[in-house]
Amino acid sequence: MLKNAKRIVVKVGTSTLTYPTGKINIRRVKALVEVLSDLRNAGIQLALVTSGAIGIGAVKLGLPGRPQDTPGRQAAATVGQCELMFLYDKLFSEYGQVVGQLLITRSDIENGERRENLINCFEKLFDYGAMPVINENDSVAVEEIVYGDNDNLSAQVAKLIGADGLIILSDIDGLFSANPSEDESAVLIPIVREIDESVYCIAGGSSSSVGTGGMATKITAAKIATDAGIETVVMNGANPEDIYRAIDGRQVGTQFLARN
Ligand code: GLU
Numbered sequence: 001m002l003k004n005a006k007r008i009v010v011k012v013g014t015s016t017l018t019y020p021t022g023k024i025n026i027r028r029v030k031a032l033v034e035v036l037s038d039l040r041n042a043g044i045q046l047a048l049v050t051s052g053a054i055g056i057g058a059v060k061l062g063l064p065g066r067p068q069d070t071p072g073r074q075a076a077a078t079v080g081q082c083e084l085m086f087l088y089d090k091l092f093s094e095y096g097q098v099v100g101q102l103l104i105t106r107s108d109i110e111n112g113e114r115r116e117n118l119i120n121c122f123e124k125l126f127d128y129g130a131m132p133v134i135n136e137n138d139s140v141a142v143e144e145i146v147y148g149d150n151d152n153l154s155a156q157v158a159k160l161i162g163a164d165g166l167i168i169l170s171d172i173d174g175l176f177s178a179n180p181s182e183d184e185s186a187v188l189i190p191i192v193r194e195i196d197e198s199v200y201c202i203a204g205g206s207s208s209s210v211g212t213g214g215m216a217t218k219i220t221a222a223k224i225a226t227d228a229g230i231e232t233v234v235m236n237g238a239n240p241e242d243i244y245r246a247i248d249g250r251q252v253g254t255q256f257l258a259r260n
Pocket of ligand 1: 013014050051052053054055135136138148149150151
């Protein structure tokens with residue numbers, strides 16, 4: 001699986017980065033930064049796709065919740081994205097890591113020329129030894145040009161940069177045979193060899209209140225990535241040290257095997 005991966009995209013969602021209060025889970029973000037820095041020191045090229053701009057911005061602005069209207073989400077994202085990058089820059093700096101921010105929209109990836117420019121920027125960042133930190137450009141990416149969820153974005157980025165691995169950190173342990181909050185007999189599915197209709201069926205439409213993704217969007221992302229030959233793991237982000245297990249090729253979360 002990910003054991004020999006040299007370039008990996010890690011995606012972290014709002015529910016992993018924040019407490020149920022909506023405020024930043026500093027302890028967890030610190031743990032995540034420490035593990036990612038360590039993996040970079042070990043020679044693995046990483047790109048971090050991070051959510052949190054809208055949720056963290058809404059809290060910082062003192063709003064009662066995630067804005068329901070598009071301009072509200074755009075505005076909240078401008079505030080939250082600053083806070084997010086401030087935190088990443090500060091924490092990664094403690095480990096001597098350099099980060100660069102990329103805010104992208106679907107058209108940046110789909111339009112041939114912009115796509116090439118984006119790839120060049122990613123490659124140059126890797127050449128410089130810096131780590132790309134990516135989010136959707138939520139303050140300009142409205143309606144028709146929006147990916148909307150960073151699960152999808154992370155798979156697109158993984159394809160774009162020719163990653164060999166994608167790790168999606170979730171607020172549950174992986175894909176279960178049924179919804180574990182409703183069905184006690186639900187068991188974790190450790191390996192998915194092929195993403196077919198039955199997999200989409202059991203993923204259902206589960207969704208958390210702070211992020212936009214649920215298991216369904218993670219399956220769609222896993223399908224995009226594995227179809228492009230990228231090994232994908234969906235795992236719980238609560239204990240970032242578990243990422244070592246995935247990298248060591250040990251069982252953790254649900255592993256989606258790449259199709260060659
Ligand atoms: N780009 C959104 C944000 O930073 C998150 C999208 C998602 O939750 O997948 O708030």
